[in-house]
Amino acid sequence: MMTTWPAPAKLNLFLYITGRRPDGYHNLQTLFQFLDYGDSLHITPRSHGEIRLLTPVPGVADENNLIVRAARLLMRAADERGVLPPQAGADIAVDKRLPMGGGLGGGSSNAATVLVALNHLWGTGLETDTLCALGLTLGADVPVFVRGHAAFAEGVGEALQPASPPEKWYLVAHPGVAVSTPQVFGDAELTRNSPVRSFDALLQAPFSNDCESVVRKRFREVDALVSWLLEYAPSRLTGTGACVFAEFDTESAARQVLELAPNWMQGFVAQGVNLSPLHRSLSGHLASM
Numbered sequence: 001m002m003t004t005w006p007a008p009a010k011l012n013l014f015l016y017i018t019g020r021r022p023d024g025y026h027n028l029q030t031l032f033q034f035l036d037y038g039d040s041l042h043i044t045p046r047s048h049g050e051i052r053l054l055t056p057v058p059g060v061a062d063e064n065n066l067i068v069r070a071a072r073l074l075m076r077a078a079d080e081r082g083v084l085p086p087q088a089g090a091d092i093a094v095d096k097r098l099p100m101g102g103g104l105g106g107g108s109s110n111a112a113t114v115l116v117a118l119n120h121l122w123g124t125g126l127e128t129d130t131l132c133a134l135g136l137t138l139g140a141d142v143p144v145f146v147r148g149h150a151a152f153a154e155g156v157g158e159a160l161q162p163a164s165p166p167e168k169w170y171l172v173a174h175p176g177v178a179v180s181t182p183q184v185f186g187d188a189e190l191t192r193n194s195p196v197r198s199f200d201a202l203l204q205a206p207f208s209n210d211c212e213s214v215v216r217k218r219f220r221e222v223d224a225l226v227s228w229l230l231e232y233a234p235s236r237l238t239g240t241g242a243c244v245f246a247e248f249d250t251e252s253a254a255r256q257v258l259e260l261a262p263n264w265m266q267g268f269v270a271q272g273v274n275l276s277p278l279h280r281s282l283s284g285h286l287a288s289m
């Protein structure tokens with residue numbers, strides 16, 4: 001039977017870079033919140049022993065697609081533990097709504113949804129901690145999507161503490177350019193010396209993103225977008241970009257600004273949510289068993 005699962009977007013409500021590790025990765029302090037908006041995955045468990053992606057994603061070879069990689073990873077981990085049903089397989093289709101490489105975590109969220117959904121559908125029963133550890137090998141943002149609660153993250157994003165920031169409305173806008181994460185982290189002018197602060201101190205300070213100034217400097221389209229949105233509401237970059245979000249108290253206020261948007265700006269309005277739509281859906285699937 002085909003089942004449908006959400007793969008929501010995330011925002012980094014703030015993001016500070018507190019240092020660079022010997023392996024080149026950067027230590028962060030960031031606040032993740034989900035959006036009630038994202039991709040949808042249609043998953044049909046099968047007994048053909050394979051992972052089939054029915055909707056190839058343009059520009060991403062199936063072997064590199066995080067959907068396929070996550071499914072194979074779970075298959076191997078479950079097999080090693082002797083909990084994989086014989087010939088377990090799946091057909092997976094994705095409705096992509098999230099821009100790729102936009103700082104909205106679409107790829108990571110797709111991976112997390114596959115881990116959580118197939119663990120349920122195959123009945124493999126791996127613990128959340130195990131799914132997070134598997135997910136972390138695919139990307140730093142996968143664990144927060146697997147856990148499904150808004151969180152303050154430290155380290156490279158793997159040390160998570162649940163958080164409940166206000167569930168505001170956001171106008172999320174894409175400037176139409178791709179920003180590469182390694183390029184931002186490799187930029188000589190990137191701020192990488194923010195002080196390590198307590199979560200409480202960070203909540204009380206104005207929120208900002210240390211990647212924003214270099215990304216605005218290197219991409220005039222991002223600069224123009226932030227400048228335009230700042231006329232209407234507090235606005236900043238999410239992740240390493242390229243998307244920018246403006247914050248509103250109501251849906252109608254966000255929609256009014258979207259109406260005024262210049263034609264070069266693509267955007268959508270969505271609410272920030274502290275419980276992931278994936279986990280609301282998982283509860284529904286569990287209740288219907």
Ligand SMILES: C[C@@](CO)(OP(=O)(O)O)[C@H](O)COP(=O)(O)OP(=O)(O)OC[C@H]1O[C@@H](n2ccc(N)nc2=O)[C@H](O)[C@@H]1O
Pocket residue numbers: 012024025026027028030102103104105108138139140141155156157181182185238239240241
């Ligand atoms: C910084 C964030 C915040 O959400 O940016 P976005 O990707 O969402 O924009 C993410 O944690 C990104 O996670 P993810 O996109 O999975 O990054 P990865 O593939 O693990 O890393 C891509 C590259 O970025 C650099 N990188 C990434 C994360 C990090 N904490 N320090 C780094 O220096 C490394 O050079 C790494 O090779």
Ligand SMILES: Nc1ncnc2c1ncn2[C@@H]1O[C@H](COP(=O)(O)OP(=O)(O)O)[C@@H](O)[C@H]1O
Pocket residue numbers: 057060064065066067098099100101102103104105106107108109110181239241
């Ligand atoms: N299923 C997938 N959806 C999106 N991107 C994917 C997927 N599989 C692999 N990728 C690769 O992961 C990269 C990062 O994608 P994504 O997580 O959407 O962006 P970001 O990390 O900036 O939020 C993409 O540029 C793409 O090459």
